[in-house]
Amino acid sequence: xxxxxxxxxxxxxxxxxxxxxxxxxxxxxxxxxxxxxxxxxxxxxxxxxxxxxxxxxxxxxxxxxxxxxxxxxxxxxxxxxxxxxxxxxxxxxxxxxxxxxxxxxxxxxxxxxxxxxxxxxxxxxxxxxxxxxxxxxxxxxxxxxxxxxxxxxxxxxxxxxxxxxxxxxxxxxxxxxxxxxxxxxxxxxxxxxxxxxxxxxxxxxxxxxxxxxxxxxxxxxxxxxxxxxxxxxxxxxxxxxxxxxxxxxxxxxxxxxxxxxxxxxxxxxxxxxxxxxxxxxxxxxxxxxxxxxxxxx
Amino acid sequence: xxxxxxxxxxxxxxxxxxxxxxxxxxxxxxxxxxxxxxxxxxxxxxxxxxxxxxxxxxxxxxxxxxxxxxxxxxxxxxxxxxxxxxxxxxxxxxxxxxxxxxxxxxxxxxxxxxxxxxxxxxxxxxxxxxxxxxxxxxxxxxxxxxxxxxxxxxxxxxxxxxxxxxxxxxxxxxxxxxxxxxxxxxxxxxxxxxxxxxxxxxxxxxxxxxxxxxxxxxxxxxxxxxxxxxxxxxxxxxxxxxxxxxxxxxxxxxxxxxxxxxxxxxxxxxxxxxxxxxxxxxxxxxxxxxxxxxxxxxxxxxxxxxxxxxxxxxxxxxxxxxxxxxxxxxxxxxxxxxxxxxxxxxxxxxxxxxxxxxxxxxx
Numbered sequence: 001x002x003x004x005x006x007x008x009x010x011x012x013x014x015x016x017x018x019x020x021x022x023x024x025x026x027x028x029x030x031x032x033x034x035x036x037x038x039x040x041x042x043x044x045x046x047x048x049x050x051x052x053x054x055x056x057x058x059x060x061x062x063x064x065x066x067x068x069x070x071x072x073x074x075x076x077x078x079x080x081x082x083x084x085x086x087x088x089x090x091x092x093x094x095x096x097x098x099x100x101x102x103x104x105x106x107x108x109x110x111x112x113x114x115x116x117x118x119x120x121x122x123x124x125x126x127x128x129x130x131x132x133x134x135x136x137x138x139x140x141x142x143x144x145x146x147x148x149x150x151x152x153x154x155x156x157x158x159x160x161x162x163x164x165x166x167x168x169x170x171x172x173x174x175x176x177x178x179x180x181x182x183x184x185x186x187x188x189x190x191x192x193x194x195x196x197x198x199x200x201x202x203x204x205x206x207x208x209x210x211x212x213x214x215x216x217x218x219x220x221x222x223x224x225x226x227x228x229x230x231x232x233x234x235x236x237x238x239x240x241x242x243x244x245x246x247x248x249x250x251x252x253x254x255x256x257x258x259x260x261x262x263x264x265x266x267x268x269x270x271x272x273x274x275x276x277x278x279x280x281x282x283x284x285x286x287x288x289x290x291x292x293x294x295x296x297x
Numbered sequence: 298x299x300x301x302x303x304x305x306x307x308x309x310x311x312x313x314x315x316x317x318x319x320x321x322x323x324x325x326x327x328x329x330x331x332x333x334x335x336x337x338x339x340x341x342x343x344x345x346x347x348x349x350x351x352x353x354x355x356x357x358x359x360x361x362x363x364x365x366x367x368x369x370x371x372x373x374x375x376x377x378x379x380x381x382x383x384x385x386x387x388x389x390x391x392x393x394x395x396x397x398x399x400x401x402x403x404x405x406x407x408x409x410x411x412x413x414x415x416x417x418x419x420x421x422x423x424x425x426x427x428x429x430x431x432x433x434x435x436x437x438x439x440x441x442x443x444x445x446x447x448x449x450x451x452x453x454x455x456x457x458x459x460x461x462x463x464x465x466x467x468x469x470x471x472x473x474x475x476x477x478x479x480x481x482x483x484x485x486x487x488x489x490x491x492x493x494x495x496x497x498x499x500x501x502x503x504x505x506x507x508x509x510x511x512x513x514x515x516x517x518x519x520x521x522x523x524x525x526x527x528x529x530x531x532x533x534x535x536x537x538x539x540x541x542x543x544x545x546x547x548x549x550x551x552x553x554x555x556x557x558x559x560x561x562x563x564x565x566x567x568x569x570x571x572x573x574x575x576x577x578x579x580x581x582x583x584x585x586x587x588x589x590x591x592x593x594x595x596x597x598x599x600x601x602x603x604x605x606x607x608x609x610x611x612x613x614x615x616x617x618x619x620x621x622x623x624x625x626x627x628x629x630x631x632x633x634x635x636x637x638x639x640x641x642x643x644x645x646x647x648x649x650x651x652x653x654x655x656x657x658x659x660x
Contacts, residue, residue, distance in 0.1 A: 035433045085636040092378060093635050095433065096575050099568065100631030107624030115621070225564075228437040236433065264452065271448050274441035278426055281438060285430045295518055 006140070007258045008251055013144035015250020016151045017209060021227040022234070022242040023155065024202040029236045030162075031171040031195035032083070033178070034094045038102035040224020042200060045109040046071055047207030047216045051120045052113040064208070071200030074105075079192045087178065087188070106221060117217040120208065147209045154205060158198070159239050171195060175237075229277035235290025244288060249273045300653040316499055333488055341481050351480035352553075358593045359487045360548045365573040365585035366498055367541030372571075373579035374502055375534030376514025377427050377435060381442035382542050382570045387562035388416040388446060389543025390467075390550035391456045397468045398458060405470050409490070409547045416543025417536040419446065424535030428528055431517070443564055450559040457559070464558040467551040483552040490548060494541060499582050501537065510534050511580075572627070576634050578641025587642040595630075599623050 021043060028036040049070055053063035082101060086094055162168040174181040174191050182188050207216070210223055230249045234241025256272045286292055300321050307313045317323045337355070340346040368382045393412030397403050423442040427435055450456045457463050470477040470486055477486050501507050509530045512520035521527050550557045569592060577588020603619045638644055 035436075082632055082636075089635075089639065091432070093639055095378075095436070096571075097632050097635045099571070100628040100635070102628065103624050104628030104632070107621045107626075107628060111618055111621035111625065225440065228440060232434050232437045267448055267452065271441060271444035274438065274444055278438040278441045281430045281434055282426060285434065287434070 004255075007254050009140055010144070011251035011254030012247050013141070013148050013250070014254065015230075015247040016144075016148040016243075017206070017246075018223075018226055018230045018250055019243045019246025020147075020151045020154070020202065020206040020209065021224055022230040022246055023158065023239065024199045024206065025227060025231055026234075026236065026239055026242045027158070027199050027202065028195055030175045030239075032192055033091060033175060034083070034098060035091070035236070036199065037095065037098040037224075038105055039199065039203060039227070040221040041102040041105035041109070042071070042074075042203035043207040043210065043224060044216075044218065044220040045074070045105050045207075046200065046204040047120065047211035047220060048109045048113045048118070050204065050208060051118045051211065051216045054120070055118065064204070067204055068201060071204055072197045075196030075200045076193050078196055079189060083192055084189060102221070106218075110218075115218065117215045118211075120212040120216050143213065147213075150205065150209065154202065155239060155243055158202075162239065167191070167194060226273065229273035232277045232287055233280055235287030237291050238287070238289035241287060241289035249276070252276055300650070300656070316503075330492070334485070338481055338485065348480050351484045354593060354597070356480070356484050356487055356553050358590055359484070359491045360545055360553055361570065361573060361593060362586045362589040363491050363494060363548065364542050364545035364570045365577065365589050366495065366582065367538045367545060368570050369574050369577075369579065369581070369585045370498065370502070370510070370541065371534050371538035372574055373581065373584070374507060374514060375510040375531065375538075376517075377424075377531065377534060378432070379439045379442075379538075380436055380564070380567050380571065381423065381439040381446075383546075383562040383564065383566035384443045384446035385416045385420055385539040385542035386546025386549060386566070387450055387559060388419045388539075389413055389546035390557060390562070391450055391465070391559070392416065392543065393547035394465055394467060394550065395456065395458075405468075405472060405551075406490075409544050409551075412547045413540040413543035416546070417540040420535040420539025420542075421532050424532050424539075427531050427535065440564075443567055447559050447562060462558070463560070464556055465550075466556045467554075470551055477552075487548055487552045490544065494544065495582065498541070502582065506530075506533065514580075572631060575631060576641055578643030581641065581643035583646060584641050584643035587646070591642065595627070596623055599626060 021039065024039040024042070025036055028034055028039070046067055050060075050063050050067040053066055054060055058066070078101065082097055083094075086097055162171065170181070170186045170191055171194075173184075173186055174188060178188060181191075206223075207220065210220055214220075226249070227246075230242060230245040232245075233248060234243070234245025253269050253273050253276075257269045261268050281287070284290075302319045302321075305318075305320055307318070312318075317326055337346060341351070364382060364386060367385070368379060371377050371379050389409075389412040391412075392415035393408045396408040396411050397405070419442075423439065426438050430438065451463055457465050470483065472486075475482075477483050502510070509520070509525045510533075512523075512525050513527060513530050513534075517527055520530075546562065554561070573585065573588035573592050575588070576591050577586065578584025599622070600619060603622065634641065
């Protein structure tokens with residue numbers, strides 16, 4: 001039983017990390033109706049830039065804000081070059097454009113910083129918390145806990161930002177209907193610039209956390225693929241959905257790997273989340289918290 | 298002046314419903330086919346077309362065209378976005394391999410067809426969710442196909458005949474006592490299969506079944522109201538598309554690579570085929586071929602270009618940068634195409650045809 005809880009908690013904590021990546025998707029989808037496949041590449045790009053600058057001799061306190069500036073510039077460029085010409089195109093074209101974008105960003109990151117794996121040290125040690133180990137005899141990583149804390153703060157801030165501020169309301173208006181939002185005077189381009197910048201920020205945080213855990217490498221882009229089942233489970237349009245979905249996916253994936261894995265030869269982690277999300281969708285086609293899709297002719 | 302249909306009258310239903318209603322098109326297409334079947338081998342015999350051209354350009358071009366055609370049926374015609382193409386190719390390849398391996402004297406074509414049918418069955422199973430979910434949710438859930446199938450084939454040793462590395466070597470292609478050994482004969486074999494399947498696809502999309510796909514794509518609810526059965530139509534699209542991808546996968550293993558492992562059918566391959574469809578033009582048979590040609594040729598030309606830059610400017614490009622630049626050009630081109638011509642290369646060809654009609658007179 002103890003082992004079960006240990007696995008469960010480890011799963012939940014890694015689930016928080018998935019939610020962090022999924023959050024970037026949700027933000028952009030909510031505000032612009034674009035399913036941003038490039039989020040994973042942005043995570044990679046952000047982490048690689050931060051580490052690259054750090055390796056060049058800048059301190060972390062300098063290289064991270066600098067990376068943030070780079071991400072904002074990237075966001076504005078994406079808005080100007082990719083999204084603006086594609087306004088009012090079908091969603092599927094926008095989606096495919098972001099697949100192209102993800103290739104471009106991956107190539108760009110590697111062209112600038114090289115394809116080597118780089119280590120990133122945030123100064124948080126990945127050791128089990130001692131008092132939990134003593135009290136309950138469970139190994140819970142300190143790093144995971146801190147990462148989960150950061151994610152929680154980030155999510156709470158974003159939720160407030162979306163529901164309380166003027167920009168947040170404008171974002172939701174744009175998400176509802178581009179043209180209607182434009183016609184009542186909401187500056188669409190401006191909003192998109194902001195939202196992509198925020199997504200860039202989320203990518204940076206996710207990239208730093210994931211990167212310091214597994215090293216900054218190309219595999220970071222696959223983390224984003226893991227965020228997809230989180231999204232379909234939680235619903236594309238819901239920030240809480242991304243969190244809950246992440247927790248479910250993280251926990252079930254670890255439990256499946258540990259308890260079912262030995263019977264089928266392991267490697268379940270690769271596909272289990274997708275199949276789980278798929279089965280879930282059969283019951284609720286719009287995800288847990290997604291907006292109910294009303295379809296008319 | 299030369300390309301116009303004035304004076305070509307259709308006096309029978311057969312003439313009205315033929316694939317190429319314009320005589321110039323018929324002649325042009327006939328020439329292309331004749332060139333592909335006769336001209337290319339002739340040039341090879343004369344030593345103009347090298348072995349490399351067959352193995353690195355022509356054969357993969359045809360195989361990818363077939364896979365792109367399969368995906369185009371599903372995405373372009375039936376409107377169901379799929380990111381699991383490579384998985385269906387894997388099913389086709391490993392299915393054909395096992396039919397050849399387990400049954401003595403299995404004709405190769407039959408093995409390919411059976412492999413394709415296995416892929417179709419898998420396609421139907423994984424297409425079932427499309428009845429409930431649509432759009433991005435469906436796209437994300439087709440990833441389940443991609444990861445599950447590759448994992449399954451890797452884990453179950455029976456599929457790879459318990460080879461320790463998971464790599465299989467495809468059997469030789471033999472038909473009527475003739476073994477397709479040389480790269481040219483393999484090319485001709487692939488060309489034959491692809492031509493037949495393309496003809497079939499062309500006829501499917503312009504008859505009843507293709508129209509029901511397009512109706513579902515354009516608005517599935519409206520299609521349902523006017524009497525198309527969404528379940529049958531969607532599953533049919535999944536089955537046919539997977540069959541094409543499966544046969545393409547079998548060709549990929551037998552005529553192109555020779556030895557394959559399940560990991561070879563990864564997500565990257567799925568994306569490459571999706572790009573062929575986007576760049577070539579979704580909802581167009583011709584587009585599948587154009588897109589495939591583009592994606593197969595792009596890295597080759599890019600490499601030549603980079604090499605040229607290096608030698609002519611005496612630049613020392615760091616190793617690995619060319620693959621990064623390839624990625625960037627790839628991504629950039631996709632965005633470029635979506636912005637400039639969302640309907641792909643096939644659309645450019647159509648515009649060109651319109652222009653050609655008037656040429657050389659402006660009006």
